[in-house]
Amino acid sequence: MKKNKSLGYEYIKGLWEINPVFKQVLGMCPALAVTVSVMNGLAMGLATTFVLVFSSLLISSIRKFIPNQVRIAAFIVVIATFVTIADLVMKAKFPELSKALGPFVPLIVVNCLILGRQEAFSSKNNPLRSLMDALGNGTGFLIALVVMGGIREMIGSRTLLDYPILPAGFEPWLIMILPAGAFLTLGLLMGLANFYVDKKKRNQQQELIAKYRKPSTTLEIKGEEA
Amino acid sequence: MDLFIIFISAAIVNNFVLSLFLGICPFLGVSNKTSSALSMGMAVTFVMVLTAIVSWILYFLILIPFKLEFLQIPSFILVIASLVQFVEMVIKKVSQPLYRALGIFLPLITTNCAILGLALLLSMREYSLIQSIIFGLGAGAGFTLALFIMAGIREELELTDVPKPFRGVPISLITAGLLALAFMGFAGMI
Numbered sequence: 571m572k573k574n575k576s577l578g579y580e581y582i583k584g585l586w587e588i589n590p591v592f593k594q595v596l597g598m599c600p601a602l603a604v605t606v607s608v609m610n611g612l613a614m615g616l617a618t619t620f621v622l623v624f625s626s627l628l629i630s631s632i633r634k635f636i637p638n639q640v641r642i643a644a645f646i647v648v649i650a651t652f653v654t655i656a657d658l659v660m661k662a663k664f665p666e667l668s669k670a671l672g673p674f675v676p677l678i679v680v681n682c683l684i685l686g687r688q689e690a691f692s693s694k695n696n697p698l699r700s701l702m703d704a705l706g707n708g709t710g711f712l713i714a715l716v717v718m719g720g721i722r723e724m725i726g727s728r729t730l731l732d733y734p735i736l737p738a739g740f741e742p743w744l745i746m747i748l749p750a751g752a753f754l755t756l757g758l759l760m761g762l763a764n765f766y767v768d769k770k771k772r773n774q775q776q777e778l779i780a781k782y783r784k785p786s787t788t789l790e791i792k793g794e795e796a
Numbered sequence: 797m798d799l800f801i802i803f804i805s806a807a808i809v810n811n812f813v814l815s816l817f818l819g820i821c822p823f824l825g826v827s828n829k830t831s832s833a834l835s836m837g838m839a840v841t842f843v844m845v846l847t848a849i850v851s852w853i854l855y856f857l858i859l860i861p862f863k864l865e866f867l868q869i870p871s872f873i874l875v876i877a878s879l880v881q882f883v884e885m886v887i888k889k890v891s892q893p894l895y896r897a898l899g900i901f902l903p904l905i906t907t908n909c910a911i912l913g914l915a916l917l918l919s920m921r922e923y924s925l926i927q928s929i930i931f932g933l934g935a936g937a938g939f940t941l942a943l944f945i946m947a948g949i950r951e952e953l954e955l956t957d958v959p960k961p962f963r964g965v966p967i968s969l970i971t972a973g974l975l976a977l978a979f980m981g982f983a984g985m986i
Binding site: 752 | 814815816817818819820821824866867868869870873874877908909912913916917920959960961962965966967968969970972973974976977980
């Protein structure tokens with residue numbers, strides 16, 4: 571366990587550095603399927619975060635009692651329990667939203683993001699650290715879903731949270747709220763994210779080169795003098 | 797006729813991958829080569845038909861009569877996980893060549909949302925047993941079709957000069973988007 575990383579870092583890293591959708595490419599099915607509007611994205615993101623946080627908390631608390639051979643099965647049972655809670659609460663309190671999300675709330679069980687975090691983090695770290703990690707990853711997932719939902723809703727039906735944003739003269743691009751639009755939006759967003767990261771990396775490299783160029787030239791001169 | 801419509805609907809019109817977004821992970825992960833795409837598609841189809849039968853029995857003959865519908869999610873996932881394990885053991889015992897062809901793909905199927913999605917959809921739509929089997933068969937065929945087409949395109953993509961930020965997953969997603977657009981043309985069929 572790395573002690574040198576602060577709790578804040580465990581949270582922050584999930585937002586961008588290891589963002590579930592853009593960087594780890596996990597949990598793609600719900601990210602593509604439910605993001606026809608901001609509201610759906612928000613609901614799905616919150617449901618997933620709820621399941622992720624509580625299963626991480628529980629699994630990291632009992633991690634020493636789970637035999638290594640059956641850990642995946644144990645994780646799945648824990649996750650399935652929380653998914654059932656989320657599904658039933660949603661059906662009771664927000665029936666319309668639950669209908670809009672269709673089978674994707676129960677399908678959180680097989681969301682590779684959740685199982686991935688348990689396997690990679692919660693089964694090795696203490697509850698507090700796992701909580702921060704789960705919150706960070708959940709928020710990262712939520713942000714990705716809301717951004718995608720926002721873009722698709724704005725261009726596809728020219729509204730945002732059912733409030734018209736773009737002028738009436740704008741012809742909505744129907745394709746954006748159809749399946750094809752989901753793939754295209756996510757593909758372009760990911761490309762953009764990669765482009766930004768590459769650019770940042772290149773700048774850092776150039777700064778590094780610039781920083782080390784001077785000492786190396788002085789060294790050369792010294793060598794010549796000797 | 798009804799069964800035929802269910803099959804075509806699951807395989808082409810409401811394709812699991814390209815219009816319901818189920819099974820995106822293997823779709824992006826395994827679609828590098830046409831040969832492995834075919835093996836994966838076969839394994840998924842096989843497990844889908846078995847899942848359709850088992851989950852239908854579980855849901856309509858056990859969970860509903862005993863009023864245990866709230867246990868649907870955990871029981872489905874456990875049944876699917878044990879089914880996959882069981883299928884793996886049987887194939888290993890019965891046919892070594894088939895095991896070698898499907899081997900590595902079978903464990904991956906457990907966490908494939910297409911399988912659980914199939915079980916949930918057939919309980920939601922209240923299909924009969926025969927309809928469920930046909931539904932599973934159609935969904936599997938549709939999955940194989942999408943995976944195979946995608947693998948064929950990606951084999952060609954490797955030789956092309958894709959802009960650097962778009963290499964890998966992004967260009968695959970955009971390709972899938974164009975494929976989904978093509979599949980939309982089938983929407984008027986039913």
